[in-house]
Amino acid sequence: xxxxxxxxxxxxxxxxxxxxxxxxxxxxxxxxxxxxxxxxxxxxxxxxxxxxxxxxxxxxxxxxxxxxxxxxxxxxxxxxxxxxxxxxxxxxxx
Numbered sequence: 001x002x003x004x005x006x007x008x009x010x011x012x013x014x015x016x017x018x019x020x021x022x023x024x025x026x027x028x029x030x031x032x033x034x035x036x037x038x039x040x041x042x043x044x045x046x047x048x049x050x051x052x053x054x055x056x057x058x059x060x061x062x063x064x065x066x067x068x069x070x071x072x073x074x075x076x077x078x079x080x081x082x083x084x085x086x087x088x089x090x091x092x093x094x
C-alpha cells in the first residue's frame with residue numbers, strides 16, 4: 001500500500017499540484033489510508049520506522065515529502081500526560 005500511495009503522490013508532484021494545499025491534503029489522506037490499512041497487530045510507530053529504514057527514493061516532490069513527514073511523525077514517542085496537582089489532582093478517579 002505504501003508504494004501505491006507514494007506513486008499517487010508522485011503523480012500529483014509531476015502534475016505540479018503537490019506544492020499546494022491539495023498536495024498537503026493528499027499527503028494527509030495518504031498517511032491516514034496507510035495507517036488504517038496496516039494489519040491490526042502492527043503498531044504504526046514500528047511500521048513507520050521500518051518504512052523509513054527502507055526508503056531510498058531520491059529527491060521526492062512536495063507531496064511525497066509531506067507524506068514522509070507524517071510517517072516520520074508517527075515514529076515519535078508521545079509522553080503519557082500526568083496530573084500537575086491541585087484539587088483535580090487530589091480527587092480519586094473511579
